[in-house]
Amino acid sequence: MTTAQEFWETFYSERDQVWSGRPNPLLVREAERLTPGSALDIGCAEGGDAVWLAKRGWRVLGVDVSQVALDRALQHAFDAGVEISVERHDLKATFPEGEYDLVSAQFLHSPVEEDGERNSILKRASRAVAPGGYLIIGGHAGAPSWSEHQDYCFPTTKDVLDHLKLTDNWIVVTDEIVERPLVGPDGQEETRKDNVLTVKRLL
Known part of the structure; x- marks a missing residue:
């Protein structure tokens, strides 16, 4: 069985650049109103979100399983022209130390994910949020028609x-489904x- 590190190292090594470099719109929408502090970006990939946060004054630690990323x-x-820190973690095994004013988990989906792995990682992410801090989780609600x-x-x-099992010490700030237009590899037009x-x- 392919490990997460093997899968993602191969995924990023096959191309010089995978993502656009722009920050995820869901993170921008949620975080632009926050006062900068310390931030943990789990599954940071090539750093689009981490760099955007750093430009806004956040002290950012980006974490990913892929050293190439x-x-x-x-x-x-x-x-x-900004500074970020990075650490390599296979998050089902190890997790960064400390507490953060913002923990971001954007599109933490994996074809090699094991049962319950994402839920466990997000639970650990919630434990890394400092008092007064925020956890922002963005995810896909479904796959486009051309996806394998x-x-x-x-x-x-x-x-x-349900899996986070948050206590009364937490409040829900945003709980929404967002639709956006999407164009497929052969020009297919859909809404995701x-x-x-x-x-x-x-x-």
Whole structure:
């Protein structure tokens, strides 16, 4: 069986650049109203979100299982004239230390994900949120028609909340489904639904 690290190292090594370098719109919408502090970006990939946060004054630690992706994130930050820190973690095994004013988990989906792995990672992410801090989770609500991953079970925000089992020390700030236009590899035009969940730790 292919490990997460093997899969993602291969995924990023096959191309010089995979993602656009722009931040995820769901993160931008949720985080632009927040006061900068310390931020943890889990599954940071090539650093689009981490660099955007750093430009806004956040002290960012980006985490990914792929060293290729992390090297590109550092280069992206250098090119943008900002500093970020990175650490390589297979998040089902190890997790960054400390607490953060913002923990971001954007589109933490994986074809090699094991049962319950994402839920476990997000639970650990919630434990990394400092008092007064936020956890922002963005995810796909389904696969486009041309995707080979039609059988992937995309969790709803209710699914995520049920597994997080947050206490009364938390409040839900945002719980929404967002639709956006999407164009496929052969020009197919569709609308894709994503979900966004933002929760705040009070104490």
